[in-house]
Amino acid sequence: MSKQNAFYAQSGGVTAVINASACGVIETARQHSDKIGTVYAGHNGIIGALVEELIDTNAISTDDVAALRHTPGGAFGSCRYKLKDIDTHREQYERLIEVFKAHDIGYFFYNGGNDSADTCLKVSQISEKLGYPIKAIHVPKTVDNDLPITDTCPGFGSVAKYIALSTMEAGLDIQSMCETSTKVFILEVMGRHAGWIAAAGGLAQQAEGQPPHLIVFPEIAFDKAAFLKKVDQSVKDNGYCVIVVSEGAHYEDGTFLADAGTKDAFGHTQLGGVAPTLANMVRAELGYKYHWAVADYLQRAARHIASETDLQQAYAVGKAAVEMAVAGKNAVMPAIIRTSNAPFAWTIEEAPLSSVANVEKFMPRDFITEDGFGITDKCREYLEPLIRGQADLPYDEKTGLPKYVRLQHVLAEKKLPEFKA
Structure with missing residues (x-):
């Protein structure tokens, strides 16, 4: 096989450990310099390939490459941009190939979720x-942990740890004040169709009566009467009630409790509230x-309490992709x-993209649990290993803040006419 360059890009919502995968890709590619020349990173994901904004990682x-391992966010810029159907928008794919050909790119590494798997296959x-x-x-x-075949998805373990810990700490706060103040606390977490993140909140409960007292999953149709009865009983029994709810909670007819009435770039219903x-x-x-509180971006950016398991797995999939x-x-x-x-x-192990693309794992x-408001021991057995270990993080002694790397992007020279993404 002749030596060729590689293209790497980040897609969709970022995580606390996505840059560890980038680190795995770049470091491993450098170890295979006999087959891989330059690794170009797409500036702002796949858009970087379309508009020929290629970051020269050499x-x-x-x-600084090693520092990516402990830096959250997307070091090269990510995007919510879905390539159109091949049959009706062939020009987008032709443009990608033109750019790859112009820069002698023979390897394509796309770091993302369900939609990204589909793009990679196409x-x-x-x-x-x-x-x-x-x-x-x-x-x-x-972070949604909804890719099939793989046991878990890098990014999820750290979010799970953040939500479990936040639920535990908020629970102690509410318990302290419930006699004369707040009786109910609600934490909203990510998860459009799959309740993995909400389930992680259940790890905070170490004994009966401890929070969370209710978890609201997308997999279980929301029953208002049952929900209110459970909340009321929890306040009567414990003095307070802590609830973790997935953003994708919906009624029996499929209507989201928090349908914002708009769509995102992938055509998904915008959720919030x-x-x-x-x-x-x-x-x-x-x-x-x-x-109430919304974990929002905090849950996926929290590198300071990232899971060591998650970090190791994020690096491992980047390394394995190159291999x-x-x-x-x-x-x-x-x-x-x-x-x-x-x-x-x-x-x-390797999984065929034909079995991964556009498939969700619920x-x-x-x-x-049978009542639909908690996690079982089987779920706990699955989740607990994923949040184990405290991922190492260097701190600045003067500022007390983590030493995150901020890359200075050097773009490769453009060789093709402009293209509007």
């Missing part, structure tokens, strides 16, 4: 049709004083396969 020092297919075959490898990442929606129910029907590509693999994803719970152990029913 200009990044070894130390790039592999169209490159074959256009006579410029590219090794396209999907690098899994999503399920916590205040539930809070208003509590106030109107039960009259309890309440507080698969140089071995001649194409249209696959490095999948994390759990081999043991006690002790916790895992390995990496919470199994036996991970949710």
Whole structure:
């Protein structure tokens, strides 16, 4: 195989450990310099390829590449941009191949979730049709933990740890004041269709009566009467009630509790405000004083309490992606396969993108308690290893803040006419 360059890009919502995957890709590619020349990173994801804004990672020092391992956010810029259908918008794919051909790019590493897996598969297919075959490898990442085949998705373990810890700490706060003040606290977390993040809040409950007292999952149709009854009983039994709710909570007919009436770039319904929606129910029907919070970007940016397991897995899938590509693999994803719970152990195997793209993995029913408001022991057994360990993080002694790296992007010289993405 002749030596060619590689393209790496980050897609969708970022995580506390997505840059660890980037680190794994770049460091491993440098170790295979006999087959991979320059790794170009897309500035703002796939858009960087379309508009030919390619970041030359050869200009990044070894130390700065290593620092990506402990830096949150998307170091090269991410985007919510979905390529159109190949049949009706072939020009987008042709443009990608033109850019790759102009910069001698033979490897495509796309770091993202479900939609990114679909894009990666399409790039592999169209490159074959256009006579410029590219090794396209999907690098899994999503806090929603909803990719199939892989045991978990890098980014999820750290969000799970953040939500579990936040639920525990907020619970202690509410318990301290519930006699004369707030009786109900509601924490809204991410999760459009899958309740994995909400489930992680359940890890805070170490004994009966401890928070969270209710979890509201997207997998269970919302029953207002049952919800209010459970809240009221919790306040009567414990003096207070802590609730974790997924943004994707919906009624039996599929209507989201927090449908904002707009769509995002991928055509998904924009969600926001399920916590205040539930809070208003509590106030109107039960009259309890309440507080609510939305974890929002904080949950996916919290590198300071990232899971060591998550960090290791994020780096491992980046490394494995490169190793698969140089071995001649194409249209696959490095999948994390759990081999043991006690002790916790895992390995990496390849999964075909045809079985990954546009497929969502939901919470199994036996991970949710019979009443629909809690997690089972089986779910706890699955989740606990994923939040173990405190990922190492260097701190500045003077400021007391983490030493996050901020890269100075050096763009490759453009070789093609302008293109509007």
